Amino acid sequence: MNNVTGINIARFILLLLAQVVICNQINFLGYINPYIYIIFIFLFPIREERLVLLLVSFLLGMFVDMFSDSGGVHAAAAVSLAYVRPILLKSAFGMLYEHQSIKFSNTDMGSLISYISLGTLIHHLILFSLEIFNISNILLILQKTLFSSIFTIILSVLIIILFSRNKK
Amino acid sequence: MQQILNFVIRNKTFLLFLLLFSIALALTIQSHSYHRSKFINSANGLTGGVYSTINSVDKYFNLKTENDILSEENKRLREQLFNRNTTTDSSFIDTTYSKSIYRVTIADVYKNSYSSTNNYLTLNKGRNDSIKEDFGVITSKGIIGIIDNTSNNYSRALSILNTRSRINAKLKSTNHIGSLTWNGESPIYAQLEDVSQFAPVKIGDTIQTGGQSSIFPKGIGIGTISSFESDISGDTYTIQVKLFNDMTNIGTVYILENLDRNEILNLENSSDE
Secondary structure, three states: OHHHHHHHHHHHHHHHHHHHHHHHHOOEOOOEOOOHHHHHHHHOOOOOOHHHHHHHHHHHHHHHHHHHOOOOHHHHHHHHHHHHHHHHHHHHHOHHHHOOOOOHHHOOHHHHHHHHHHHHHHHHHHHHHHHHOOHHHHHHHHHHHHHHHHHHHHHHHHHHHHHHHHOO | OHHHHHHHHHOHHHHHHHHHHHHHHHHHHHHOOOOOOOOOOOOOHHHHHHHHHHHHHHHHHOHHHHHHHHHHHHHHHHHHHHHHHHHHOOOOOOOOOOOOOEEEEEEEEEEEOOOOOEEEEEEOOOHHHOOOOOOEEEOOOOEEEEEEEEOOOOEEEEEEEEOOOOEEEEEOOOOOEEEEEOOOOOOOEEEEEEEEOOOOOOOOOEEEEOOOOOOOOOOOEEEEEEEEEEOOOOOEEEEEEEEOOOOOOOOEEEEEEEOOHHHHHHHHHHHHO
16 A cells, blocks of 8 residues: 555656656747646546645646646646546446556557546546637647647657556 | 544545645636736746746857847947938927937846747846836747746746737838737747728738737738638638747847826826716
């Protein structure tokens, strides 16, 4: 148990730093940044209390907001993602989730990718809607959501594969 | 009472979600009003510390461009100095007018963003260096933004690449004014709105600050006109301005304090009443 908590605290700090120090500075093609800190929410232990996940996600989002001067948009998006996570898990993993026996390191690739893609799209849509905060710029919102999502999904899947294989 | 308690316990996840989401939403909306985003911003010790570490590494990679900018500025200043000598040699200098009313502070940019629709810069000078809100930020090439938040050692500037930024600007050749805004799309172009249709707008002309606000002195460069179109009503032009500054690459900036600002504001307020 302590081990799990330790891993998650380390993951929290490492992903936050990676996000702020590296990913926020990429600006690929001028405006495309990956938001990899949501990996923390994806990989949060399933058996833990949901309230804890909500609170920790809020904190994580708040820190990212603080670093990128964006008010509360990351916090709002992260909390929403944490809230809908059980639905995503159920739709992506089906029976495995019912039995509470998912191990992210050895699930099949398809389920994992669909889980992450759905979550990323939801998170980014909320993020950019709140950031731009103007319904007349709906095209800009969708464009940013799409491109950043592609970037985030690829990076997230790569990072998860890379680090889960190491632990074996 | 029992039922209310039961309801709360049953829906505790949803209620917590609602609470946290509304806090986040409130912070977002609050950050949309100028001068209000006090709590969550990058001008504090924690973020400033992290960004100063990044900056100390990052600086080495930009030394060459920074040197180029400096030598270019040196060259221009030297030209001004020599020209001044030749023209003012025999003429009379009225020292009462040459009193400098702007105090200049040099600051490093610790964080610069240009990919979002509301961009800010974090600078490494704060209240301890007597930096306050509403000071102007420029580089040798042109304007960058306005300080909107300060902590003891850091300050945050509202970039001109921010949909909430409005800066008074004018055509260099005439005195037709407009306000400089940004539509959130390209970091290379800003928009100059509400320029009178009587203004002689030509592609390639220079846009500079208008001097009507007490933040920037008159005549600081902003950019050149790259295209323009008249509004639907036909009364005003909206001009695309290609910025002099490469907003994606800013290392060192100058913070301007107008020493007469309070006097100007007092005068304006008293005439309102």
